[in-house]
Structure formats: structure tokens, C-alpha cells
Amino acid sequence: MFVAWRDLRFAKGRFVLMGTVIVLITVLVGLLSGLTAGLGQQNISAITGLRADKIAFGAPADGQERSFSDSSVSERQWRQWARTPGVKQAEPLGITTTRAESGKRSAAISAFGIRSGSGLGPEDTRVAAGSVVLSQTAAEELGDAKSGSRVTIAGRHLSVAAVAGDAFYSHTPVIWTSLADWQQLGGGGGAGQGPSTGDGERAGGDRATVIALSTGSGSAGTAEVSGTDTELGTETVSRDDALSAIGSYTSENGSLQLMRGFLFVISALVIGAFFTVWTIQRSADVAVLKALGASTPYLLRDALGQAVVLLTLGTATGTGIASGVGALVSGTVPFVLDAGTVLLPAAVLIVLGAAGAALAIRRITAVDPLTALGSAR
Amino acid sequence: MNLPTVVSTTTTPSSKPLQLSDVTLTYPDGDTRLTALDSVSLEVPKGTVTALVGPSGSGKSSLLAVAATLISPERGTVVIDGRDTTGLSRRELTEVRRHKVGMVFQQPNLLPSLTALEQLQVMAHLDGRSAKAAKGRAEELLDAVGLSEQARRRPHQLSGGQRQRINIARALMNEPTVLLVDEPTSALDHERGAAVVALLTELTHKRATATLLVTHDRAQLTAVDQIAEVYDGRLRRPTTATAR
Incomplete structure (x- = not known):
């Protein structure tokens, strides 16, 4: 040079x-x-942070793309998935975007309905009925709500059990509720009012949005997943591929x-x-x-x-x-x-x-x- | 005085570093071909300056380009320092030019971003040697052409005569056995032109190069050792400078 x-x-x-x-x-x-x-x-951070490697959606109708907003799965489906060989854990996960209020402050949030002990919420927290775990940003946007504070979500009063993690979904901070509370928030669509699941059931109180599957590496083969999908009317993809189901x-x-x-x-x-x-x-x-x-x-x-x-x-x-x-x-x-x-x-x-x-x-x-x-x- | 004569194949490389034998070169000219060099044979002995003169279009530049291995002749051989360059690859010809041939261009063709000293150092770098290590030789050559004081100057800070002297010093940097000089005085006035030719002759004698000098300036011919005249692509019988 x-x-x-x-x-x-x-x-x-x-x-x-x-x-x-x-x-x-x-x-x-x-x-x-x-x-x-x-x-x-x-x-996407709330999805990428899930302790699961696959996500099972309710099978979309013909010509429709899979989507978190349209997906609905039943209790029968997640219980069946949990019994599938190679699946270590199958946990229902309800997702709804709504508004939360605390005092005079309100904020758009995404409510994640999970079962207690499912491991889908922040570490070292337990979500019991009637309580909610707020992410850091959700707590800040609700006027620095803290443990013991009261928040109102879709007309239901819940007490803050903890403030932990900082997960987002579709540009809104996440809060975690029990699956039962989530279903009461309307996330389950209400009895008989949710979308069709393709197996003759209607979305209702025993429903969730998707099923978070933990299979471990290679323990549930493609053929097994495909077979279970066909049998249960679900569509299962890897967690990363599931991100394309978030429209925004x-x-x-x-x-x-x-x-x-x-x-x-x-x-x-x-x-x-x-x-x-x-x-x-x-x-x-x-x-x-x-x-x-x-x-x-x-x-x-x-x-x-x-x-x-x-x-x-x-x-x-x-x-x-x-x-x-x-x-x-x-x-x-x-x-x-x-x-x-x-x-x-x-x-x-x-x-x-x-x-x-x-x-x-x-x-x-x-x-x-x-x-x-x-x-x- | 040595005479550039029709090539004898028995000539030893050390005494005749540049030998052109029966060189023929043609260029396309419409539907026909124009003969630029017609069976030209020429030897340039070591330590001598051979002037190549002739009218425009006579074939002087073609002869120089063939001697510089920049054009391969259609027929004949070009032997440089004992090595026949016929059939050599492009890479091998580049090596021959780098190691055996020094080129002095009509215009100095100095690189604008380099100082006078660096114009010479770059020659060592082209050869894969350290430019720093070659600094001593570059300074010695600048001194030989009387430009030690201008070592740090760039081309635009030098006069035409000074640039031409650097052109000459650069050509000698890799210790060539053959020095090819293309109309070095064309852009200089008579006095500076005479000084440049005198310098070339002095360096040729001192460094024992075989120098082929293309010139149109017959006034400069008294300084050279022998003269060869090209006319219509043919080399007329050369004479010594003193015979003129």
C-alpha cells in the first residue's frame, strides 16, 4: 500500500x-x-422469553394465516399435547391486549394468562387467582404500581402480587394473570362466544390462545408433531417461527x-x-x-x-x-x-x-x- | 566507439544487453495491416547511448515499445540481458521490465502523491523490497541527478527539467541493464534538454547500462555514442555520433 x-x-x-x-x-x-x-x-420479547421451544396454535381456517389474535385452543387440546410422547410440558397461554387502570393512571397492556407454576411468567413469581404480576414498564406506566397496589383490568379488580421482568408484546408491556382470571377478562372469549376451534367446540372459559410446548432438542420429531397437529386441530411451529404470527x-x-x-x-x-x-x-x-x-x-x-x-x-x-x-x-x-x-x-x-x-x-x-x-x- | 549493428547471435549478454533480431511488427489499418517495423535488428552495447532518430511515424516509438516488452513482435526476437523474451507470459515480462529495464518517459509521468524521494522508493516496493531500506540508494540517485535538496518536494513543486531528472533517477533505481528513453527533451528548452542528455550519457557510462534513446532533436546527438536512423519501419545502417 x-x-x-x-x-x-x-x-x-x-x-x-x-x-x-x-x-x-x-x-x-x-x-x-x-x-x-x-x-x-x-x-416480541414476551414470546422469545417464554420457556418453551414450540408454540401450538389453533389451526387457522382455510386461507387464513396463523395469528396470535385469531388463535384459540381448548383444555382438551393442551391436555392431549401434554400426553404426546416427547413433549415435556404443554402449558396453555392466553394473550389479550387491553387496558389497565391504577388510580388515575391507565395504560395499554397485554395480559398473559398462565397457570400457576407453569414457568411461563417471570422467574420467582407465582400468579394466584385475583392477583397480577406487572412487568417493570407496566408498573411505571400505571403510576409506579407496586406489590399490594390495586389495578383494574377490563373491569376486574386485581391486586399486584409482584413487579418483575420487562416483557413486551405488540408494543405493550405485559402483565401476567392466572389463566382463570384471564378467561374472565374476556380473553377466553366468554362461554360460547370465542372463535371456532375446528373441532366443534366454541371458545369459552376453558380456553387459551396458544399452547407453549417444551420438547427439548429433538425429543418430539416432525412426524409426531405433525400427527398430533392433525389429530388435535392445531398448528405447531418453533418459537421463532411463531413470531410471524404477531401481525404488527x-x-x-x-x-x-x-x-x-x-x-x-x-x-x-x-x-x-x-x-x-x-x-x-x-x-x-x-x-x-x-x-x-x-x-x-x-x-x-x-x-x-x-x-x-x-x-x-x-x-x-x-x-x-x-x-x-x-x-x-x-x-x-x-x-x-x-x-x-x-x-x-x-x-x-x-x-x-x-x-x-x-x-x-x-x-x-x-x-x-x-x-x-x-x-x- | 561501439556500433549498433545487425545482430549477431554469438553476441554475449554481458556486452550487448539489448538485442533485437529481425523484429517485424504490424498494426491493423482498415482492411490491411500497416508495417511499423520491418525486419529490424539492433544491438545496444553495455555502457553506451544509442540514439534512435527518424521522422514522425517512422517506427521509433514502436521499436522502443518492443524493446520494453510492452508489445510482442509478430516475428523476430528481443533478448534482454541474455534472456529471450519471446513467448514469455505477461507476468514474466513484467518481471523482466522490473529487474532489467529502466524506462524514461517522454513526459516525466511522476505520481502526483509521491515526493521526489518516494518516486524512487516506489520502484523498490514494486519489487517486494522495503522502501525504507531503499532510501539510501534513492538518495544517492537523487544526488547523482543533482536533486538532493528537492527530495521532499512533490511533482507540482518541481520544474520541468527537475521532473525529467527524477524520471531518469527512477529508471535507474532497480539497477537495470537496459535503459529505454523516450524523447526526454521534447518538453524542455534547448539548454535544459542538452543538460538532460548529457546527464543520461554520463549515467550510462558510469552505470554501464545499454541505453536506447529515442529523440527527434538532432542537436542533442553529439552527446550520444551511436546513432541509428529509422525510416518507414526499417533501420538504416547505424553510425557513430562522431561520423555525423
Whole structure:
């Protein structure tokens, strides 16, 4: 990189300009990544935090996508699942989005109905009938409700047993109630008023939204799961695949990831365009160096090294700025600052940018050293 | 004085580092082909400057390009320091240029981002050697062309004559056995041109290179050892400079 380093210092203006563009794109990608992860967490953390590896939904009607909001399962189904070979635990889980009130404060919350001792709630808490466990954010939004406080959810008065964990579902903080209380909140749809389950039953007081299954790795085979699904009228997917059943998450995450993907592509194209122009500008220098005995691999290494230095410096600066801004705003907006949102996008930017630059500088191979004879510089 | 003559195959590499034998080169010209070099044979002895003169389009630059291994002739051989370059791969030809051939371009063709000293150091770096370790030789060559004081200057801070001197020093950096010089005085006034040719002759004698100098400036020919004239792609019988 003998010539490349000196070019970087000599043509400061051009490289600073390009570096600034890389910094700005990196800041944008970094902020978008942190925000995407933050918004994602506010959508799914209550599901990804479940102590279960599979989720069984009530089978959707023909032509419908599986969805947490439409799913309904019966007691018969979760008891049957619990008896399926390879299934260690099958726990009903009711999910309803509603409003909670405490004093003069009210907040939109997601009520998770669970059985006591199911392990689906926060650790070291037990959800008894008539009580509720609030997540940290739910407690804050309800005026710093604490253990012993009274909250009203869908007209039912419940006492706060504990404040624990910080789970979100569909952008609302989660509270955990007993399954029986959840069914009384209307989550079970009320006797005879819930959606059809496909097995002739109507959603009612013995119902839940989904069944959280713990199978352990490989203990319940695909064929067994499929067979039980067919027999019970359920549709079972892995916990990660179940996230696509949260409508707000799918549309929001899809849009944000698309924007991020476009930014990656744009960065590669911008860097490729810059190095195309730069390579054309210095093709006379390249011809001279070739005529003097520089090998093509030497010149390619030199040019690619220059691109990687520029990319690394620009991306590092941009990542630093994005991290700083992210740390500042993370208290007020959902923003995740970790290796996945900071280092991974930076690495992708460098790799894609280097690929764009590599495509641009490949024209070095076509420069004819003969043009150095008689060329005026 | 040595004469550049029709090549004898018995010539030893050490005494005649550049040997062109029966070289023919044609270019496409519409539906036909234009003969740029027609069975040209030339030897340039060690420690001498051979001037190549002729009118525009006579084939001087083509001959230089063939000698520099930048173009492969259709027929004939080019032997550099005893190695026949016919049929060598592109990589091997690059190595020959790097180790055996020094090029002085018509325009200095200096790299704008490098200082005078670095223009020379880069030659060592191209060869996989440390530029730092080559600093001593680069300084010695800058001193030889009278530019020690300008070592830290970039091309735009130097005069045309100074740039051309660096061009010459750069060509000598990897201790070539053959020095190919393309119209080095074309952008200089007579006085500076004469100084550049005198410097080339001095360095050729001192460093024992076989120097082939393409020039259109016949006023500079008194400084060279022998003269070869190209006309319509053919080499006329060369003469010594003093015979003119």
C-alpha cells in the first residue's frame, strides 16, 4: 500500500468527502439497526422469553394465516399435547391486549394468562387467582404500581402480587394473570362466544390462545408433531417461527429490514461509483506503474487496501457516532445497543463496500502499460 | 566507439544487453495491416547511448515499445540481458521490465502523491523490497541527478527539467541493464534538454547500462555514442555520433 497511503494523504479532499458519505450511511444504518431491534423487542420479547421451544396454535381456517389474535385452543387440546410422547410440558397461554387502570393512571397492556407454576411468567413469581404480576414498564406506566397496589383490568379488580421482568408484546408491556382470571377478562372469549376451534367446540372459559410446548432438542420429531397437529386441530411451529404470527411485528420489522437492506445496497453502489471514478482518474498512473514493472496483483492489492482503509475508518467513525446517539436516546425510544446492532451492520457495510470497490477497481487489470509511452501528465 | 549493428547471435549478454533480431511488427489499418517495423535488428552495447532518430511515424516509438516488452513482435526476437523474451507470459515480462529495464518517459509521468524521494522508493516496493531500506540508494540517485535538496518536494513543486531528472533517477533505481528513453527533451528548452542528455550519457557510462534513446532533436546527438536512423519501419545502417 505504498502508493495508496500517499494517495489518501495527498487527495485528502476527495477521500474526506467520500469518508463523510460512508460515516453518514453508517450512522443511518447503525441507528436504524438499533431502532429495528428496539422496536422488535417491544413486539416480541414476551414470546422469545417464554420457556418453551414450540408454540401450538389453533389451526387457522382455510386461507387464513396463523395469528396470535385469531388463535384459540381448548383444555382438551393442551391436555392431549401434554400426553404426546416427547413433549415435556404443554402449558396453555392466553394473550389479550387491553387496558389497565391504577388510580388515575391507565395504560395499554397485554395480559398473559398462565397457570400457576407453569414457568411461563417471570422467574420467582407465582400468579394466584385475583392477583397480577406487572412487568417493570407496566408498573411505571400505571403510576409506579407496586406489590399490594390495586389495578383494574377490563373491569376486574386485581391486586399486584409482584413487579418483575420487562416483557413486551405488540408494543405493550405485559402483565401476567392466572389463566382463570384471564378467561374472565374476556380473553377466553366468554362461554360460547370465542372463535371456532375446528373441532366443534366454541371458545369459552376453558380456553387459551396458544399452547407453549417444551420438547427439548429433538425429543418430539416432525412426524409426531405433525400427527398430533392433525389429530388435535392445531398448528405447531418453533418459537421463532411463531413470531410471524404477531401481525404488527411482521409488517413493522419487514419495512425496517427492507430500509436497512436498501441502505446496505446503496452504500455498496456509492462506494463502487466513487472508486470507479477514482480508478479512471488514476488509470494513467496505473499504466506508468505497470510499465515500470508493477504486477497487476500488486496494483489490485494497493487499490483494494485503500478502499478497505477508507471503509474501515468511515465505518468505525459512523459506528461510534451511532452508538453515542443510541446510548443517549435509548431511555426515550426503543433502541438496542449490542454487538448485533453495532458491530454486525458495520461488518456488513465493510464487506459490501469492499465488494463494490473490488468491482470498480477490477478495471485496473485492463489498463495497458503501453499507454504510458507518450502520455502526458 | 561501439556500433549498433545487425545482430549477431554469438553476441554475449554481458556486452550487448539489448538485442533485437529481425523484429517485424504490424498494426491493423482498415482492411490491411500497416508495417511499423520491418525486419529490424539492433544491438545496444553495455555502457553506451544509442540514439534512435527518424521522422514522425517512422517506427521509433514502436521499436522502443518492443524493446520494453510492452508489445510482442509478430516475428523476430528481443533478448534482454541474455534472456529471450519471446513467448514469455505477461507476468514474466513484467518481471523482466522490473529487474532489467529502466524506462524514461517522454513526459516525466511522476505520481502526483509521491515526493521526489518516494518516486524512487516506489520502484523498490514494486519489487517486494522495503522502501525504507531503499532510501539510501534513492538518495544517492537523487544526488547523482543533482536533486538532493528537492527530495521532499512533490511533482507540482518541481520544474520541468527537475521532473525529467527524477524520471531518469527512477529508471535507474532497480539497477537495470537496459535503459529505454523516450524523447526526454521534447518538453524542455534547448539548454535544459542538452543538460538532460548529457546527464543520461554520463549515467550510462558510469552505470554501464545499454541505453536506447529515442529523440527527434538532432542537436542533442553529439552527446550520444551511436546513432541509428529509422525510416518507414526499417533501420538504416547505424553510425557513430562522431561520423555525423
